[in-house]
Amino acid sequence: MGDLSLTALLPSSLPSWLGLSAAELPDALQQSLDSKSHRERWKYTKPGLVLELLETAGAAPQWRNLPDGVATAVVATDSADVGDFAPHVATAPEAILNLCRQQQLLVIDVDQPVAEPMVIEYGESSLPVLLRLSSNAELTLVELTNADVDVHQSLWVELQPGSHLNHTRQAFGGGSHWQHLYVHQARDSHYTLHNHCAGAALRRQDVHIVSAAEGSDTTIMSAAFLPERTHLDLQLTMEHRAPRATSRQRIHNIAADRAKATCNGRIHIHANAAGVDAELNNRNLTLGDSAVINSKPELEIYTDDVKCAHGATVGQLDADHLFYCAGRGIDALHARRLLSQAFLATCAQGPRAEDSQSRFAEYLT
Amino acid sequence: MSLLSVSNLRAEVAGKAILNGLNLEVQPGEVHAIMGPNGSGKSTLANVLAGRPGYEVIDGDIRLDGSDIGELEPHERAHAGVFLAFQYPVEIPGVSNMEFLKASADSLAHARGEDQPNAAAFIKQVRELAASLDLNPEFLKRGVNEGFSGGEKKRNEILQLLLLNPRLAVLDETDSGLDIDALQVVAEGVNTYRGEENGVVLITHYQRLLDYIVPDYVHVLSEGRIVQSGDKNLALKLEEKGYAWVT
Ligand SMILES: Nc1ncnc2c1ncn2[C@@H]1O[C@H](COP(=O)(O)OP(=O)(O)OP(=O)(O)O)[C@@H](O)[C@H]1O
Numbered sequence: 001m002g003d004l005s006l007t008a009l010l011p012s013s014l015p016s017w018l019g020l021s022a023a024e025l026p027d028a029l030q031q032s033l034d035s036k037s038h039r040e041r042w043k044y045t046k047p048g049l050v051l052e053l054l055e056t057a058g059a060a061p062q063w064r065n066l067p068d069g070v071a072t073a074v075v076a077t078d079s080a081d082v083g084d085f086a087p088h089v090a091t092a093p094e095a096i097l098n099l100c101r102q103q104q105l106l107v108i109d110v111d112q113p114v115a116e117p118m119v120i121e122y123g124e125s126s127l128p129v130l131l132r133l134s135s136n137a138e139l140t141l142v143e144l145t146n147a148d149v150d151v152h153q154s155l156w157v158e159l160q161p162g163s164h165l166n167h168t169r170q171a172f173g174g175g176s177h178w179q180h181l182y183v184h185q186a187r188d189s190h191y192t193l194h195n196h197c198a199g200a201a202l203r204r205q206d207v208h209i210v211s212a213a214e215g216s217d218t219t220i221m222s223a224a225f226l227p228e229r230t231h232l233d234l235q236l237t238m239e240h241r242a243p244r245a246t247s248r249q250r251i252h253n254i255a256a257d258r259a260k261a262t263c264n265g266r267i268h269i270h271a272n273a274a275g276v277d278a279e280l281n282n283r284n285l286t287l288g289d290s291a292v293i294n295s296k297p298e299l300e301i302y303t304d305d306v307k308c309a310h311g312a313t314v315g316q317l318d319a320d321h322l323f324y325c326a327g328r329g330i331d332a333l334h335a336r337r338l339l340s341q342a343f344l345a346t347c348a349q350g351p352r353a354e355d356s357q358s359r360f361a362e363y364l365t
Numbered sequence: 366m367s368l369l370s371v372s373n374l375r376a377e378v379a380g381k382a383i384l385n386g387l388n389l390e391v392q393p394g395e396v397h398a399i400m401g402p403n404g405s406g407k408s409t410l411a412n413v414l415a416g417r418p419g420y421e422v423i424d425g426d427i428r429l430d431g432s433d434i435g436e437l438e439p440h441e442r443a444h445a446g447v448f449l450a451f452q453y454p455v456e457i458p459g460v461s462n463m464e465f466l467k468a469s470a471d472s473l474a475h476a477r478g479e480d481q482p483n484a485a486a487f488i489k490q491v492r493e494l495a496a497s498l499d500l501n502p503e504f505l506k507r508g509v510n511e512g513f514s515g516g517e518k519k520r521n522e523i524l525q526l527l528l529l530n531p532r533l534a535v536l537d538e539t540d541s542g543l544d545i546d547a548l549q550v551v552a553e554g555v556n557t558y559r560g561e562e563n564g565v566v567l568i569t570h571y572q573r574l575l576d577y578i579v580p581d582y583v584h585v586l587s588e589g590r591i592v593q594s595g596d597k598n599l600a601l602k603l604e605e606k607g608y609a610w611v612t
């Protein structure tokens with residue numbers, strides 16, 4: 001990410017929660033840009049393309065419904081209570097930049113168990129969203145980004161003790177998309193992400209989950225189909241800062257010819273996070289010889305007392321599965337379709353699963 | 366005309382000769398049991414008949430109702446009427462059993478130039494078959510063989526046999542790993558299928574199965590050849606004396 005373009009995007013005045021002056025921010029950004037991890041993050045997506053997206057001012061996202069127990073408010077960014085996110089200037093400078101640039105923020109507060117799912121639809125670039133679940137609150141959130149337009153979309157989540165968030169992100173739009181997600185989990189909170197998407201001209205997904213206190217539980221299920229010549233760059237960071245928490249991540253991608261699928265799955269277990277049980281599995285299928293898959297598991301583990309499993313595979317459909325189908329009269333083309341759909345269906349679960357599965361089926365016919 | 370006629374069949378797997386000139390004639394209505402020591406080539410024969418990739422026919426031919434099927438693709442052999450009940454059925458997560466069975470029945474109907482079976486009637490038929498095989502109908506919603514016990518997988522193979530009603534059934538150790546009750550259920554399934562219109566090649570290690578499915582012929586396979594053939598009494602003799610007696 002060239003520093004020039006980044007600083008060019010800096011707003012004239014910075015929110016006070018950032019704790020940095022307008023003079024200091026460029027240096028802070030530059031430092032993070034020069035770090036090794038930063039270069040890893042931007043190996044497969046041109047950062048300039050994301051910065052271009054961020055130039056657009058965001059509109060307040062449209063929600064289809066406002067269930068009882070959910071409160072929303074658009075607040076000025078500099079007065080919002082987002083100071084805890086300031087350190088991300090080092091790890092996700094573009095997300096912090098976006099927070100600084102946007103004048104406003106949509107805040108969603110949930111203070112009780114809410115049964116009805118809340119559905120937000122993104123038809124254009126949106127204001128950053130801050131979602132807060134108080135202790136023992138529960139919500140099902142469905143985010144839809146299915147229009148063929150360029151979109152930037154950023155969600156910051158705070159889960160208080162004992163809260164449950166069941167989250168679906170469905171993104172089948174064909175433009176350029178930057179989708180940022182940060183989740184902070186307190187004690188015994190539960191977070192599930194169902195990520196269903198298609199490759200796009202640009203689809204950059206940054207997901208950073210922090211297990212900040214004991215007993216939290218995280219599940220990520222992600223299914224993507226990349227049509228010919230499309231792009232998906234999924235950057236996942238699961239950070240365990242606390243003991244006795246679990247995380248499960250399963251990512252299945254299918255890339256058609258000349259499509260480029262990247263999954264950089266990082267699990268970071270801090271020294272005090274004893275008894276953590278973390279798992280990440282990324283499987284990729286390619287259709288066509290010139291699909292490109294980059295799957296990079298990264299483990300940073302600073303304690304011995306953990307269970308951590310990590311796997312990545314790239315391949316074709318299972319020959320035994322194909323033969324079993326053939327043995328029952330199902331021809332190769334049909335069998336491939338059935339098995340590819342199944343491969344995605346195992347990770348396309350939760351709200352909107354059926355809809356996403358039938359979208360995948362359309363790509364595969 | 367024989368239903369199945371295998372003559373002088375030689376086949377290789379991974380460059381290694383496994384079948385070394387095998388002959389077998391199955392007439393309509395017959396059940397042929399094939400026994401033989403581990404590694405003698407029984408599963409290889411089954412896979413070669415079904416056309417599994419990697420099993421290469423070097424010489425000889427395989428005819429079904431007089432026509433050579435040796436060059437056909439696996440799904441074309443299924444269309445021609447070959448059915449292999451697998452020794453180790455695979456699990457296919459994400460494809461439900463019902464969806465799989467429907468895809469299979471539709472493909473076979475299409476190949477025969479028939480209409481696809483009516484969905485509601487089809488589901489009813491599958492459920493009835495499941496019940497007759499003591500399979501919980503809930504399993505139809507699960508992935509193909511996903512999380513099934515060994516015995517459930519084998520019963521699922523028999524369910525497919527009864528549903529698809531092929532011309533030739535090759536059953537590869539469908540009795541292995543079954544408890545006594547499941548063995549009877551599977552045997553009843555095979556006996557229901559058995560008829561003048563079809564033939565069965567029954568691969569087994571256990572004479573016990575042949576008490577329930579009485580074969581017309583018993584063959585002993587050794588080192589890729591049939592070295593002895595007889596009636597059901599041959600199986601009893603093998604049980605008593607072991608393979609050393611014939612090989
Ligand atoms: N895919 C393969 N690659 C290499 N060798 C193989 C393969 N399949 C079979 N073989 C070899 O072929 C020989 C015959 O195997 P096959 O499975 O046909 O025996 P079998 O009679 O069915 O034995 P069992 O009673 O144990 O089921 C064995 O030596 C086996 O190791």
Ligand SMILES: [Mg+2]
Nearest residue numbers: 407408409452
């Ligand atoms: Mg065998």
